[in-house]
Amino acid sequence: MATATPTQQQASRRKAPTGYRDDTRLALLFILPALIGFSVFMIWPTLRGIYLSFTKFNLLTPPKFNGLDNYIRMVQDPVFWNALKVTLYYVALNIGLQTVLALVIAVMMQRLTQKTWLRGIVLTPYLVSNVVAAMVFLWILDYQLGIGNTILAGLGFDRLPFLSSDTWVIPTIALINVWRHVGYTALLIFAGLQMIPETVYEAGKIDGASEVRMFRSITIPLLRPILSLVLIITVVGSFQVFDTVAIATRGGPVDSSRVLQFYIYDVAFGRFQFGYASAMSVALLAVLVVITFVQYRLTRAESSDLA
Amino acid sequence: MTTDTTPQVATIAPTTTVRHAAPKEPRSFNPGRALAWAFMILVILVSLFPFYWMLRTALSSNNALYAGSHSLLPVQASAGGFERVFGLQTGQEAIDAGGAGQAINFWRYLFNSVVVSTLITVGQVFFSAMAAYAFARLQWKHREKVFAFFLAGLMIPAIFTLLPNFVLIKQLGLVDTLLGIALPTMFMTPFAVFFLRQFFLGISREVEEAALMDGASKVRVFFRLILPMSVAPITTLAILTYIASWNEYFWALMVSYTDKSRVLTVALGVFKSQTPQTGPDWSGLMAATLVAALPMLVLFMLFAKRIVNSIGFSGIK
Numbered sequence: 001m002a003t004a005t006p007t008q009q010q011a012s013r014r015k016a017p018t019g020y021r022d023d024t025r026l027a028l029l030f031i032l033p034a035l036i037g038f039s040v041f042m043i044w045p046t047l048r049g050i051y052l053s054f055t056k057f058n059l060l061t062p063p064k065f066n067g068l069d070n071y072i073r074m075v076q077d078p079v080f081w082n083a084l085k086v087t088l089y090y091v092a093l094n095i096g097l098q099t100v101l102a103l104v105i106a107v108m109m110q111r112l113t114q115k116t117w118l119r120g121i122v123l124t125p126y127l128v129s130n131v132v133a134a135m136v137f138l139w140i141l142d143y144q145l146g147i148g149n150t151i152l153a154g155l156g157f158d159r160l161p162f163l164s165s166d167t168w169v170i171p172t173i174a175l176i177n178v179w180r181h182v183g184y185t186a187l188l189i190f191a192g193l194q195m196i197p198e199t200v201y202e203a204g205k206i207d208g209a210s211e212v213r214m215f216r217s218i219t220i221p222l223l224r225p226i227l228s229l230v231l232i233i234t235v236v237g238s239f240q241v242f243d244t245v246a247i248a249t250r251g252g253p254v255d256s257s258r259v260l261q262f263y264i265y266d267v268a269f270g271r272f273q274f275g276y277a278s279a280m281s282v283a284l285l286a287v288l289v290v291i292t293f294v295q296y297r298l299t300r301a302e303s304s305d306l307a
Numbered sequence: 308m309t310t311d312t313t314p315q316v317a318t319i320a321p322t323t324t325v326r327h328a329a330p331k332e333p334r335s336f337n338p339g340r341a342l343a344w345a346f347m348i349l350v351i352l353v354s355l356f357p358f359y360w361m362l363r364t365a366l367s368s369n370n371a372l373y374a375g376s377h378s379l380l381p382v383q384a385s386a387g388g389f390e391r392v393f394g395l396q397t398g399q400e401a402i403d404a405g406g407a408g409q410a411i412n413f414w415r416y417l418f419n420s421v422v423v424s425t426l427i428t429v430g431q432v433f434f435s436a437m438a439a440y441a442f443a444r445l446q447w448k449h450r451e452k453v454f455a456f457f458l459a460g461l462m463i464p465a466i467f468t469l470l471p472n473f474v475l476i477k478q479l480g481l482v483d484t485l486l487g488i489a490l491p492t493m494f495m496t497p498f499a500v501f502f503l504r505q506f507f508l509g510i511s512r513e514v515e516e517a518a519l520m521d522g523a524s525k526v527r528v529f530f531r532l533i534l535p536m537s538v539a540p541i542t543t544l545a546i547l548t549y550i551a552s553w554n555e556y557f558w559a560l561m562v563s564y565t566d567k568s569r570v571l572t573v574a575l576g577v578f579k580s581q582t583p584q585t586g587p588d589w590s591g592l593m594a595a596t597l598v599a600a601l602p603m604l605v606l607f608m609l610f611a612k613r614i615v616n617s618i619g620f621s622g623i624k
Contacts, residue, residue, distance in 0.1 A: 022446055022447065022448075023441075023445035023446050023447050023525060024447040024448060026441075026445060026525055026526065027441040027445040027446075027447040027450070028447075030437040030438060030440060030441035030445065030529075031437070031438045031441045031442070031453070033430075033434040033437065033438070033494050033495070034434050034435060034437065034438035034457075034494055034495035034500060035438070035453075036494055037434065037491075037492075037493065037494020037495045038457060038460060038494070038495055038497070040475070040494075041468065041472055041475075041490070041491040041492075041494070042460050042463055042468060042497075043460075044471070044475075045467075045468040045470075045471035045472045045475065046463055046467065046468060046471075048471040048474070048475075049467060049468065049470060049471040052470070052471065052474075059474065059477065104346070105347075105350055108343050108346065108347055109347075111343070112340070112343055112344060112347060116611070116612050116615050116616070117611075118347070118351075119615045120607075120611040120612075120615050121351050121354055121355060122350060122351070122354055123607075123614070123615055123618075124354055124355065124358070124604070124607065125354055125357070127550060127600075127603045127604060127606075127607045128554070128600040128603060128604070129553070129554035129555075129556060129572050129599070129600070130554070130556060131554075131556050131572045131575050131576060131599075132572075132575070132596050132599055132600045133357075135575060135579065135592060135593075135596045136357045136360065136361055136593070136596055137357070138579075139360070139364065139589055139592065139593060140357060140360060142589075144376070145372060145373060145376040145589070146376075147360060147376070147377075150376050150377045154377070179353070179354075179357070183354065184618065187615065187618040187619075188618060188619070191618060191619030194619075211339060236464060239464075240464060240465070240466040242466075242556075242557050243556045243557060243572075246556070246557075246560070246576065247575075247576055247579065261466060261557075264470075265557075265561075268470055268473075269561065274470065274474065277470055278470055278471070281466070281467055281470055284466070284467070285464065285467045288464055289462075
């Protein structure tokens, strides 16, 4: 901190009682590391990613500008469209299930018991990595030996080839990630529920409203802004699914779980086509921005009914 | 990136306590409540069962798993799975037990994970705190504009910067190094800056003014006053950052190629790909999975209350 000393001395010499002095030099010093990190590892890569999407780049030789070639290739690439479709299907299943479940869990945690231990247990799966979650469910859902299939068989159902059939693989991956994230989402919603004044429920009770009725007419409308923020956060996260696929299926069977992120990784690190991979990243970013914007508008996230 | 939303803002709240608004009410039995409890118990079971199953499988001997797939207890209890993970079995013993026969360098991966997560957490929290202080308390031109610029960073999904960041790390010659893995998130995240700034803004100005009147410098105020007063939110942020960096897979997978920089998540993936495809070494795999998950579970047990209560909203009025 030796470098800062002259600045402070100057600053303290001009002692103004209200603290309205100019700290520009000190401030610069204080934000410098963050500013470097922000510019070098966020802004620069964002711009560079967009630039690389207009080039042919194999990492070994310098990128060569090739105009819209990557985008033209993308539009004509059936694997890309399939990956986009698979990703959207995954997000719809993952978010749909997770949001409904999280909402129910959050409401129950609020209405049954607000004890920390319960919230702790519900959050536990979130503490382990996606890799760990993928590994344990790969085992639990193993066709012959997995306890999941053993239970199904024991109950008289057919065994399910969860991760090795093209119809089940995406729902299964969606479920695995619901397992890991539902507690976190529930806690976010729970925090939102805490903002609804208890008096509203008391009034409802006096009017003789049932729990279900109160859920529909009080909880949901008052929770709407929170719910829509939760949706925006989780949808953006859900689109970036990669780990589970990389560990459990590697995109298979055939291309049925080749989500966009995994395809991008494959193109970049399997075939060293960084330009094309960047173009697909830009497409994914565009999809995310549009979806976030639409969600924001549709759910009127900015306005609250509580005010 | 020009939308007017700041979605990721709302992940953790600066306060460490949640209001418990509900007053105690006399509870009588009713079927709705019983049903609700039954549902919650199911949720608890589903949340925790996989952890038990890791343990149960890890403590079974691998070859016996085939006959005992329905047993809820370890089958032919054995520490073989853990021995393979820690490299205590010879190659031949491991192969006989259904393992891959290759030693996995668990302690090395654990060390790597600890180094990477520590570098990221210490750097990110400290540098973000410095920036947050500059945004919350120092007087300088364009302060609000620069802060708005930082906030815009919340809109950039991490995934988008990964490829170009990899190119950069490669140009810096940091591929396959621990520093290479840590570097991009070591300086700041927009969220950390935002979160700490919110907290610093809430600290009473009077204490600070008094210290300044006594001739303390602003640097001194930051280190001796602001940081100690913010131990709670800083710890919360640090724990959450540590967990997130410990669990990171995609970025670490890109950067690390050899044992030199392999962290636990990546090592687990490699271990999985080495196990025989027909008849995997499930007991070894589950031992490795459990061992990789354990540090965060322990951390969670120590700080459960703080972590649980920290999840909420800070970005909305």
